[in-house]
Structure formats: structure tokens, C-alpha cells
Amino acid sequence: MNYEFNWFYVKKALPQLMDGLMVTLQLTLWANIIGLVLGFIVAIGMLSKIRMIVWPLTAYIEFFRCTPALIQLVWFFFCVPILFNVWWSAEFMGMLALGLNLAAFNAEAYRAAIQAIPHAHTDASTALGLNVLQRIIYVILPQALILALPVLITNGIGIFQQSALVALISVQDLMYEGRYIATQTFRPIETLTTVALIYFAVSFPVSQAVTLVERRTKRLLAS
Amino acid sequence: MELDFSFLLEYSGVLWRGLLTTLQFVGLAVVLGLIWGFILSMGRTSKNLFIYWISTLYVEFFRGTPVLVQLFWIFFCLPLFLGVDMSGFTSAVIALSLYSGAITSESFRAALKSIEASQFDACTALGLPNGVRTIFVILPQAVLRAVPNLLSNVVSLFKESALVSAVGMADLMYVGQNIANNVARPIEILSAVAIIYFCIGFPLTRAVSMVEGRLLKVVKA
Amino acid sequence: MAFVEIDGLIKRYGTLSIFEGFDLNMGSTDRLVLIGPSGCGKSTLLRCMMGLEDIAGGTIRLGDDDYIDGAPNGKMKLNRQVQKEVGMVFQHYTLFPHLSVLGNLCLAPVRSRGIKKSEARDKALGLLERFGLADRANFYPSQLSGGQKQRVAIARALMLDPKLMLFDEVTSALDPELVVEVENTMMELAEAGMPMMIVTHDMHFARNIATQVVFQERGKVIEAAPPKDLFGNPQQDRTRDFLRNVLHIEG
Numbered sequence: 030m031n032y033e034f035n036w037f038y039v040k041k042a043l044p045q046l047m048d049g050l051m052v053t054l055q056l057t058l059w060a061n062i063i064g065l066v067l068g069f070i071v072a073i074g075m076l077s078k079i080r081m082i083v084w085p086l087t088a089y090i091e092f093f094r095c096t097p098a099l100i101q102l103v104w105f106f107f108c109v110p111i112l113f114n115v116w117w118s119a120e121f122m123g124m125l126a127l128g129l130n131l132a133a134f135n136a137e138a139y140r141a142a143i144q145a146i147p148h149a150h151t152d153a154s155t156a157l158g159l160n161v162l163q164r165i166i167y168v169i170l171p172q173a174l175i176l177a178l179p180v181l182i183t184n185g186i187g188i189f190q191q192s193a194l195v196a197l198i199s200v201q202d203l204m205y206e207g208r209y210i211a212t213q214t215f216r217p218i219e220t221l222t223t224v225a226l227i228y229f230a231v232s233f234p235v236s237q238a239v240t241l242v243e244r245r246t247k248r249l250l251a252s
Numbered sequence: 253m254e255l256d257f258s259f260l261l262e263y264s265g266v267l268w269r270g271l272l273t274t275l276q277f278v279g280l281a282v283v284l285g286l287i288w289g290f291i292l293s294m295g296r297t298s299k300n301l302f303i304y305w306i307s308t309l310y311v312e313f314f315r316g317t318p319v320l321v322q323l324f325w326i327f328f329c330l331p332l333f334l335g336v337d338m339s340g341f342t343s344a345v346i347a348l349s350l351y352s353g354a355i356t357s358e359s360f361r362a363a364l365k366s367i368e369a370s371q372f373d374a375c376t377a378l379g380l381p382n383g384v385r386t387i388f389v390i391l392p393q394a395v396l397r398a399v400p401n402l403l404s405n406v407v408s409l410f411k412e413s414a415l416v417s418a419v420g421m422a423d424l425m426y427v428g429q430n431i432a433n434n435v436a437r438p439i440e441i442l443s444a445v446a447i448i449y450f451c452i453g454f455p456l457t458r459a460v461s462m463v464e465g466r467l468l469k470v471v472k473a
Numbered sequence: 474m475a476f477v478e479i480d481g482l483i484k485r486y487g488t489l490s491i492f493e494g495f496d497l498n499m500g501s502t503d504r505l506v507l508i509g510p511s512g513c514g515k516s517t518l519l520r521c522m523m524g525l526e527d528i529a530g531g532t533i534r535l536g537d538d539d540y541i542d543g544a545p546n547g548k549m550k551l552n553r554q555v556q557k558e559v560g561m562v563f564q565h566y567t568l569f570p571h572l573s574v575l576g577n578l579c580l581a582p583v584r585s586r587g588i589k590k591s592e593a594r595d596k597a598l599g600l601l602e603r604f605g606l607a608d609r610a611n612f613y614p615s616q617l618s619g620g621q622k623q624r625v626a627i628a629r630a631l632m633l634d635p636k637l638m639l640f641d642e643v644t645s646a647l648d649p650e651l652v653v654e655v656e657n658t659m660m661e662l663a664e665a666g667m668p669m670m671i672v673t674h675d676m677h678f679a680r681n682i683a684t685q686v687v688f689q690e691r692g693k694v695i696e697a698a699p700p701k702d703l704f705g706n707p708q709q710d711r712t713r714d715f716l717r718n719v720l721h722i723e724g
Contacts, residue, residue: 094457104443
């Protein structure tokens, strides 16, 4: 092992990497918004007794959970423009694919959480004269959110990591910039290590926070 | 627009070989990851602080960075770093196995931690020596409890393995993208590839929840 | 000389003190039942007797032997040979879930006492027969009812021929209709002359099985007497208060 490190180029390219990180963070944020909202809607839909609602939703969840995120992304990138005759940017496609992927996983998290809500709460809501929508918004949603929070955050940070895939459909995120700089400067070790460290610096604190949140929610719901 | 899936038959042989390559990667990563993961979990429960911190840092780092970054790092940097030539196949297997080891060690550790303190009390009350306790009481329960998690790791690896296409390995993903480019029919080809992935990923996922249900019944006595 | 001699026992969890000089004696034909409000250290006492807890001071003797010599900062001395003569049954069964009933019974004798497999097996089958569990020998714990699990746990402890048995709230986790089968098993053991220390909330059972009932509160023995006297004519106000409360609740 006689490799000589040279961090000069990485230092020079750091602003470019930061631009990439911003793209990554934006993608993560939007994917999480889609994932949190759509995931809950899907989970509520799964409670339905109507097969025409449950079956397509089940198919959606299982398909996104059981195939690689990469094929989902590539499929969106190449097929959506042809199928629907729309021309959206790669960033937007990436956001959609990641958001739908996350929504499928989050729907499962919400579903498990909703099942854990005591059935007596439904009865209590009825006794209090709440209608279905009020019950969903005021009784089910808050509890499901609290119960599912650790998993939702874990999934959210997972999508931050998965977002590196968009580099493969030429979205200029952190991964893309890192690879670009690595080849431009012939300094892959320094560059890619820096990229890895940046990813780690963002996701590690969040995953640690999950452990904390988990402990809190357990206490909160023990009552 | 018109969809035409019939031409896919022509490519079934190539796709099949791509799938076999994918499965080969997954198989190797699972087996190597099991061994590496077990060693790591020993490190993470070690009383030696140095070993504990090194293994913890390793696991957190591999769980906290994108697999794609890991793959590129191993592919581009490791050969430079070590000053040896390494085939793309070898680096891809190494990258997946290093990741696999990290998530496997977490499964083992969680299983060990989930064994109630009362089981240890019972061993003391029966006068079992430490060796007997570890081999005949703790280890079998840990393995049983880890099985569902280990299986779902296999599913994860199966999905993550599609990344090796990004470093030019001719797996199912790579083959699919190549054909799609060549025949300019991305919808049919990419959908077919997605369905093939699904046909393996879905039963595996189902198996995980089935096994989980059964084992929980046994273990939670 | 008493069979069990607990002398000046000190047990603390961090800053929380459970015992500060606790004394108790027990004869070789005694069946001691410990009663008292929850948190008074009944279960802790049994766990100390089993050697599961580190004690900061005091001594425990069993038969003619020094058993445990307490010392602060984890320097307690414990005689492993004597520990092997004590058996314990826990509230939550603690059967090994991955082993069959026979496997549970034979593990310790075969693996740590060097008894031949066939020999242990015969002995196990004999015990199961005696407890009416012969047809459950090849079942797994998850396939048994709570009462059966607890009786298997008793049999498992008896496989090692203990000289003293400890029972820590063994019926507390059971459905009411399953309590009787476990209590009957314990009565049978009692009639066979096994010395026991029992923690229970069931006063009726305590009255039936005990030779001596010990009422303890806040880490001290308040009153100890044969059940007839302690239940019929308690001498201390605190004993009376306690009994009035629990018997009232029991109806």
C-alpha cells in the first residue's frame, strides 16, 4: 500500500459537491413529502372493504417493495415520457419514482401502526359522534403517526441513501458530482471517500435520533 | 402507442443469463455476508472497547452510506489503494458482501439482545456452565430469532444487487437496459425486467412473513 | 442448627436499599411461605438464595456448608457446589423454547452433571409420569398451557435432586383455572418432604402448604409463625392490616 493522498482537488471541488448535496437533499425532502402523505392515503385505502380499491393498492405496494429501486427509477425515466407523452426533467422523474417507492414502504408502516391502535378507539369515536373523516383525521392519523414515526424516519433516511441512484439517470446530485469530479481529477479515492463521508454525516445523526424517538414513543403510548 | 411484447422471446436467453448472474451475486453476498456478519456481531458485543468501536463504526458506516457509493468506492478505489488488479466481478462481490455483513451483524445482534434476562437466570438456577449456556440455550434461540431478519436481508440484497449494473456487470438490470437501448423498446423490456425481479422478490418477501409468524410462535413460549 | 441460615443480609440496587441486615432461619422439614406487600423484597430474597443477585453483605448457610458470603462491589463469594443443591421455579416459566419438554428436562443433567442420556431420559419420563405429563414429553413449550409449562419447569428443577426448592410467584401468571394443577403438584412435593421457600399471593394456598409463614415488610421480618397462628391470631398490627386488606380483596 503506497498510495499518496492528495486532497487539493477535492478541496477545490467542495462547492460543487455541496451543490450536489443540495440537489440530493431537495430530492429527499420532496420524496418524503410524497411518501408521508401518499403513504397514509394508501394505508387508509387498504382498510377499505371494497376489493376494487384494495387490490390495486396491494399490487402497488407489493410491486414497489419487491423490485429494485433502480429498475423503478429507470422505468420512470424511460417509459413515463413515452406512455403519457410528457417531458419532465430527470429531477422530477427521480423525485416521483423515489416518492412512490417511499410511499409503498410508508403505507406498510402506517398499516402496522393503525392495526396496533386499540379497537376500542373506533368504538369511542362512534360514541362521541365523530364521522368517518373526523375519525381518520383526529383519532387515527395522530396515533398512527406517533406509532409509525421510528419506521417512517428510518424509511425517510433510507430514501436519502437510495436517492444516490438518480445519478445513474444523470441527475446532478451528490453522487453524480462525486463521480464526475473523481474522473476529471483522477482522484477517485479522495473524492469518493469525501462523498461517502458527506452521506454518512447526514444519515448517521438521523438514524441515532430514531433510537431516541423509539424510546420516547414507547413511553408515550404505554399509558 | 402500440406495445409489442412478442419480440421479447428472442431475448429470453440473454435475460435468463442476466438473471443467473444476479442470483450468483446475491448468493455469494449472502454466504460471505453471513460469515462476516457473525464475526462483526461478536465484535459488537465484545468487551474489548477497541474491537467494539471499530466494528460499530464499520456497521454504522456501511448502513449510513448509499450502497452505490460503496460499490463505486470498492470498484474504483480499492484496487488503487491496495495496488492490485481486481476484476469488476470481484469488486462487486466484495462490495455487496461488505454491505451484507453490516446488515447481517445487526440481525444477529438484535436477536441476541431479544433473549430475555430470565433465560439466563434459568441457566444459573440449573447450574449450567457458561459454555453450555451459550451453545445449547442462547445460540439456538438467537439463530431462530434471527432467521426472519436474515431472510429479509436476502430480499434487500436481491434488490440492491441491481446496482452492479452501474459498474458494468451483466446482471439482469444491465442486460435489460442494454436491450432496451438497442431495440428502442424500453417499455416492454424494462417492464419485463421489473416483472422478473418481482416474480422472485415477491415470494421471498411472503416467505419472510410466513416464517416470521411460525418462528415467533415457537420462540415466544 | 437450622437448615437455612440467613444472617445480616444486605442487598441494594444502586442507591435503593432492599435489605439492611436481614435474618431468617429455616428448618430442614420446613416449608416457608413468604408474604407481604409488593416491593417488600420477597422475590429478591429468593433470587439471593439462588445466587442470582450480588449481595453487599451478610452470609447464607445451607445445611452444613457456607453458601454465600456477601461483600460490596461485586466481591461476593458463592459456593458453586452448594448452589447446585438449590432448585428454583420462576413466575414466567423460563422454559427453553427451542427444546422439547424432554430436552428441557435433560439439558442440565446431561450437559453439566455428566449423567448418561438414557439415564436422564428415564428419570425425566418418570417425573413426567408422576406429574401426569407423560404424554407431553415430546411437545414444545409453545404447545403447552401455562399450568403444564409451570409443572414442566418444576420437573426440570427436580431433575437435579435439589435439597431446597424455591418457588417465586409460580402461579401469578396463570389463568385462575390453571392455578390448582400447579398448586397440587407443589402439595405433592411437600408431602414427599421437600424443603421449600415459596413466594405467593394466594393466602389460601399459603395456609395449606406452609409449616411456617413469614410476613415481611420493607426488608424486615415483621412476624413469623405457623399458618394457624399467623392467619388466626396475628400478633402485630401491621400483619393484621396486611391480612385484612388482602383477605378482603380475595373475598
